[in-house]
Every structure is written in C-alpha cells, then in structure tokens.
Amino acid sequence: MEDLFDSTIVQKELPEFTVSEISFEIKRFIETSFAKVRIRGEIFGAKRADSGHWYLTLKDDNATLSAVVWRGVASNFSIKPEDGLEVIATGKITTFAGKSSYQLVIENIEVAGAGALLKLLEERKKLFASEGLFDVVHKKPIPFLPKTIGVITSASGAVIRDIIHRVRDRFPSHILLIPTPVQGEGAAEKIAQAVNDFNRLDKISQYSKPDVLIVARGGGSLEDLWPFNEECVIRAVFASEIPIISAVGHETDTMLIDYVADKRAPTPTGAAEFAVPVRTELLTSLNNLDARLKNGVIRYFTEKHNILTGLSRGIPNLGQILQEAIQKFDDRIERIQVAFKNFINNKLHQVELCGLKPLYIQNIIEKKQENLNNLVLRLSSVSPAAVLNRGYAWIKDEKGQTVYNVKDANQTNELEINFADGAIKAKPITTTRIYSSKTTKKVHKDHEQQISLFDF
Numbered sequence: 001m002e003d004l005f006d007s008t009i010v011q012k013e014l015p016e017f018t019v020s021e022i023s024f025e026i027k028r029f030i031e032t033s034f035a036k037v038r039i040r041g042e043i044f045g046a047k048r049a050d051s052g053h054w055y056l057t058l059k060d061d062n063a064t065l066s067a068v069v070w071r072g073v074a075s076n077f078s079i080k081p082e083d084g085l086e087v088i089a090t091g092k093i094t095t096f097a098g099k100s101s102y103q104l105v106i107e108n109i110e111v112a113g114a115g116a117l118l119k120l121l122e123e124r125k126k127l128f129a130s131e132g133l134f135d136v137v138h139k140k141p142i143p144f145l146p147k148t149i150g151v152i153t154s155a156s157g158a159v160i161r162d163i164i165h166r167v168r169d170r171f172p173s174h175i176l177l178i179p180t181p182v183q184g185e186g187a188a189e190k191i192a193q194a195v196n197d198f199n200r201l202d203k204i205s206q207y208s209k210p211d212v213l214i215v216a217r218g219g220g221s222l223e224d225l226w227p228f229n230e231e232c233v234i235r236a237v238f239a240s241e242i243p244i245i246s247a248v249g250h251e252t253d254t255m256l257i258d259y260v261a262d263k264r265a266p267t268p269t270g271a272a273e274f275a276v277p278v279r280t281e282l283l284t285s286l287n288n289l290d291a292r293l294k295n296g297v298i299r300y301f302t303e304k305h306n307i308l309t310g311l312s313r314g315i316p317n318l319g320q321i322l323q324e325a326i327q328k329f330d331d332r333i334e335r336i337q338v339a340f341k342n343f344i345n346n347k348l349h350q351v352e353l354c355g356l357k358p359l360y361i362q363n364i365i366e367k368k369q370e371n372l373n374n375l376v377l378r379l380s381s382v383s384p385a386a387v388l389n390r391g392y393a394w395i396k397d398e399k400g401q402t403v404y405n406v407k408d409a410n411q412t413n414e415l416e417i418n419f420a421d422g423a424i425k426a427k428p429i430t431t432t433r434i435y436s437s438k439t440t441k442k443v444h445k446d447h448e449q450q451i452s453l454f455d456f
Helices: 002-013 019-033 114-130 158-170 187-199 231-239 256-260 268-275 279-313 318-356 358-381 384-389 406-410
Strands: 037-048 054-059 064-069 086-096 101-111 148-153 174-179 212-217 244-248 394-396 415-419 422-428
Touching (some): 019 086, 114 256, 148 158, 148 187, 158 212, 158 268, 174 187, 187 212, 231 256, 244 256, 244 268, 358 384
Parallel strands (some): 148 174, 148 212, 212 244
Antiparallel strands (some): 037 054, 054 064, 086 101, 415 422
C-alpha cells in the first residue's frame, strides 16, 4: 500500500509534455550535444537529387546513419560520394520531428585513409581493363606537327601558362582552351563534356577540331586528383576521335586517365613537349639532310664521271672509226658500179647475138606455129560440130541437158535434136520398139508394124 502511494506521488511530480514539446526538447538536446561530430563509416545508397543535394547512408557492422549533403557544400568536395567508399564525415546531427528520425548533415567529407581510396581506384582499374579500355590496340598516334592543340585545364592555374610557354618555345602553334575545374564536385562531368565538345567543335562553332588534346592539371593529393579517375572522364577519353595526351599531377601520380589516354606525359610541360617538336631542331635536321642530299648527288655524278672516263679509254678513236667506215662505203660503191656495168654489157651482148641470128628465131616461130596448128586440128576433131558433121545427132531435153538413153527420153516432155545444119523439136512416143544393132533378123511385116521413133 505504501509502495503504491509512493508511485502515485512520483507520477504526479513528472512533467507532462505534448508531442511537439518533447520533439523540440529532443531536437534541442541532440543538436546541442552533437553540434560538431566526426563519424567514420562506409557509404552506401548515395544518390544525387535533381536539386543538387546528396542523400546517403553511413554504416558500420552494427548500425546505419542517414546523412545529407547540401548542394552548396557538395560542390566544394574533392571526391564524389560513392558506394563502398569508407569516409570520415564531419558535420552535425539534426532531427526530423515529422518522422521522429535523425540524420547527419555533412559539412566535409574525406577518405578514411589513402588505403580505402586506393582500393576503390584498383577496383575501377580492373573493371575498365576488363572492358578493353586500356588496350594498346585502341591507342591513336600523336600527330608529328599539329596545327591546333586543344587544352582542357583550369584557366587560372600555372598549368596553362606552362603549356603555352613551352609550345611557343618549341614550335609556335594555335592553342584552343576550354577552361574547366580540375577538382571538386562536378569537375569530372565538366572535363568529360570538354572532351566531347572538342570532338564536335567544327559542328558547334566556326573553329576546326584540334589535331591533338592535352588534359592537364598540377599536383595534389589523391582526393584532389580524383576527378581524373571518374567513369565519365575515362569513357569520354576512350571515345574521343582526337588523340589525347594526359598530364595529371606529378610524374609519380598515375590516374586512370593515364591508362586510357593515347599518350601519358609526366607533367603538363612534358605534354607540350610531346605535342610539338622543337623548331630549331627541325631546321637543323633539314639543313643536315639538305647537305647530305647535295653531297650524295655530287658523289653520285663524280662516280658516274669516273666510270665514263674509264670506259672511254677502251673506245677507239672516233675519227679512225669513221674513216674506216667511209673507206668501206667507197669500196662498196665502186664494186656496185662495176657489177652494174658488167650486167649491162652482158645484156647488150645477148641482144647483139639475137640480131645476128634472125633465121634461128624464124625457125623457132614456125615450129611453134606448127605445133599450135596440130593442137587446133586435134581439138576440132573431137568437137560437137565435127561429130554432127559425121552424121550424128545431139539430143537434149527441155532443160538443155544431154539425153543419153530411151529411159531419160521418155521422162521428158520435149526433146531438142541437133544436127550439123540445125535443130528440130520433137516429142517422145510412149510405146516404142527397139532393135538391136547386133541382130540381122527382120521382123515380119504381117506381125509387126514398124513404128516411127519420132512424132513431129
């Protein structure tokens, strides 16, 4: 009974709060007690809202803590919040009464030791290498003497001045600069955009595309150089049609952009040296080549002259060769004249012989004429006219073809009978009696009546 009474008294002595009042008291207590804290944890669920604010969660093995980074603060970060990255976040704890929750408002973020950042760098390197982004086969050659050099770096730093001075000292060339931030929030996206803009410069401006690009910045911590490890930068450099020289940090600093670029320079000044040759060295080289060419030509013609001189010693005197040729020519002309004279004299002699023997020629002509007459007589004796003169007849059909037997005569409609003194037309009779020239028997007139061979 006494315990119940004491409990009732205690309850009556406890202050009474509304929900809003207790929420306010909790908020005041938390924000006063944890106005400045440093919390170590691994980021997961990081995302950037359209407003530019970042929302993420920090976790360890046993608990999670919601966090937010306001847009104005995030733009000053050297690294972008990324899942899996272990960081130390500095900020304050605030509450949100509407959901009875609390969160960390991050004012600064740093990698929890270089080891964590290097681990993330190595993971990205393996990922891009597996995709072939670092393969040598994709490397483009750097032009020997570019007309225009594109530069992507900060406009206010010493890097651009070093590049300009180095190019001017070696071989003055036209330089186009797209100024970009080289660290902090959004730097990676702007570097990637600059690479893309240079590749389509001839389409978006009156300028032609550069022959080579230099992406550069000075030295700094791994966090400061982190934009050159971001995926958007790596893929933009890989997709570039223009050869790219990377010059990020000092010689000992190696970023992922160095693996994907077509050429890696240890410093921005070194990038300028890779981009253009030394003009004075080129002039010296050209002068040396010119001298070598002239000396080579002189040596060549000297050698040829010596060869010709040596060959000329073995050639006989030209005048002597011509004199011998002229002598041979005169001899040939003389021999031709004598041969032609002898030919004419021989022919004249033959003509004279013919004139002295006219009877011999007459005999030859008479003998040839006699032979000719004999041939004419022999030919005339076997001619159709001579045969007809001996009493024979030459019978032809209506086509003018010779008829050789009775069978052929019966097969034609009209016959032509040629005699020595003319020709007559006749038609064959269908029934005929044929008498053999070898028999001496006569057919009795009472039994056989001789039928005329022709019906005129």
